[in-house]
Amino acid sequence: MRDIKEKSSGFHWAWIILITCFVNLFINYSARLGFGVILPEMIRSIDLSRTDAGSIYNAYLFSYITLTPFTGFLTDRIGGRRVITVCCLFVGLGLLLMGTTHGLFSACIYYAIVGVGASGMWTPVITIVQRWFTPHRRGLALGILSTGYGLGFATMGVVFPWIVSHFSWRFGWYYLGVGALVMVFINGLLLRSSPEDVGLLPWGEKEHGPKMPSVDSHPFVNESILKTIFQSRIFWIIGLSYLLIAYSLYGITTFMVDYAKYQLDLALEKASFLATIHGFSQVLGVLIIVPMSDYLTRKKTLILSKTFIMACLMGILFTGSSWGILIVLIGILGIFYGAIWPLYGACAGDYFPREVMGTVIGAWTPLYGFGAILVHWITGMIRDATGSYDYAFIVCIITTGLSIGLMSLVKPVRRDDELGPDQPN
Numbered sequence: 001m002r003d004i005k006e007k008s009s010g011f012h013w014a015w016i017i018l019i020t021c022f023v024n025l026f027i028n029y030s031a032r033l034g035f036g037v038i039l040p041e042m043i044r045s046i047d048l049s050r051t052d053a054g055s056i057y058n059a060y061l062f063s064y065i066t067l068t069p070f071t072g073f074l075t076d077r078i079g080g081r082r083v084i085t086v087c088c089l090f091v092g093l094g095l096l097l098m099g100t101t102h103g104l105f106s107a108c109i110y111y112a113i114v115g116v117g118a119s120g121m122w123t124p125v126i127t128i129v130q131r132w133f134t135p136h137r138r139g140l141a142l143g144i145l146s147t148g149y150g151l152g153f154a155t156m157g158v159v160f161p162w163i164v165s166h167f168s169w170r171f172g173w174y175y176l177g178v179g180a181l182v183m184v185f186i187n188g189l190l191l192r193s194s195p196e197d198v199g200l201l202p203w204g205e206k207e208h209g210p211k212m213p214s215v216d217s218h219p220f221v222n223e224s225i226l227k228t229i230f231q232s233r234i235f236w237i238i239g240l241s242y243l244l245i246a247y248s249l250y251g252i253t254t255f256m257v258d259y260a261k262y263q264l265d266l267a268l269e270k271a272s273f274l275a276t277i278h279g280f281s282q283v284l285g286v287l288i289i290v291p292m293s294d295y296l297t298r299k300k301t302l303i304l305s306k307t308f309i310m311a312c313l314m315g316i317l318f319t320g321s322s323w324g325i326l327i328v329l330i331g332i333l334g335i336f337y338g339a340i341w342p343l344y345g346a347c348a349g350d351y352f353p354r355e356v357m358g359t360v361i362g363a364w365t366p367l368y369g370f371g372a373i374l375v376h377w378i379t380g381m382i383r384d385a386t387g388s389y390d391y392a393f394i395v396c397i398i399t400t401g402l403s404i405g406l407m408s409l410v411k412p413v414r415r416d417d418e419l420g421p422d423q424p425n
Helices: 002-007 014-033 035-045 050-078 080-098 104-118 123-132 135-166 170-190 223-230 233-253 256-263 268-296 298-319 323-351 354-386 390-407
Strands: none
Touching: 014 080, 014 104, 014 123, 014 135, 014 170, 035 050, 035 135, 035 170, 035 256, 035 268, 050 080, 050 104, 050 123, 050 354, 080 104, 080 123, 080 170, 123 135, 123 323, 123 354, 135 170, 135 268, 135 323, 223 354, 233 298, 233 323, 233 354, 233 390, 256 268, 268 298, 268 323, 298 323, 298 390, 323 354, 354 390
């Protein structure tokens, strides 16, 4: 890495880290959010119910949320480079297997393998990026990074109908699997767990300012710090608000294409186009809303975003039968949907010490995952029982409102550098 040090004055390696992590998110979330795009063809081909489809996605989420606290802890202990590289291998293998499935059981097993790998494709990724950028540049960095999952979703909405018409839905999984396996080698080559590992300062930090210790100089997370985190009121308030908004958002995005195709009777191309609109709108959101949080504060930005999300869900429920209005509502929803996830990641950097960011994000993930698992089962059962998504969407509106209420209880923070939890303004 000598060349990196020599060139750091002209080009900072933080941007290579950011680009590499961007591609990881693009592939991972193409597979994750693209499940909703592939879903209509997949359930038709192998004769699954919507409840079955929810079970497949929940198999992914179960392995994801079970392992993410460990991958978050390992990121703080041994560095994100190793964690991301190994997990990317599991993502690739699981996606290739998904293309071979012929029934519910095998689909659950294979997508669970993807979930094992995905446990290293968010928490370690945003932890590495935050370590390579100073606190007042994290919103910018996470905004750029998070365009990866919006573009992944949008790309699936455009490409998947072409794949179906020329091949089959199975090739959607094959292409993504090959891409993930390629990234295994790129991650090992380019990623570094922290700037201190290569003798650099985070991008945006003054050269003569205080230098942060390397992550690797803290191989074990201090037990008293962990105790303080889990006893912190703010940890649980933010975590529960995360659970509720995850329920709301997955309730619409996972079943959005199926809702448009079978409840609104739209063609597959039109229904899939909603995913494209949603995905590209996410890109706008993470480039505008997330950097704005550096100035507006994470709390205010999260409350604002959730308020717009709730309004859009109500609009979809009551006026979504109009194609033109539906496009507008999905677009606005996508803008604020895209901002939610990196804003929660930035909260970990704002409210807790730098050395335990990965642990905090990983510990929030089971709460987020519990919300996502609940909504897939509940929405699938409501749809199968009533033949409509309307009642399921009403529940999503209520959980969004509750999430807003919890976030309003969070005290603001002032960050001169790295503050611990519950530091009031």
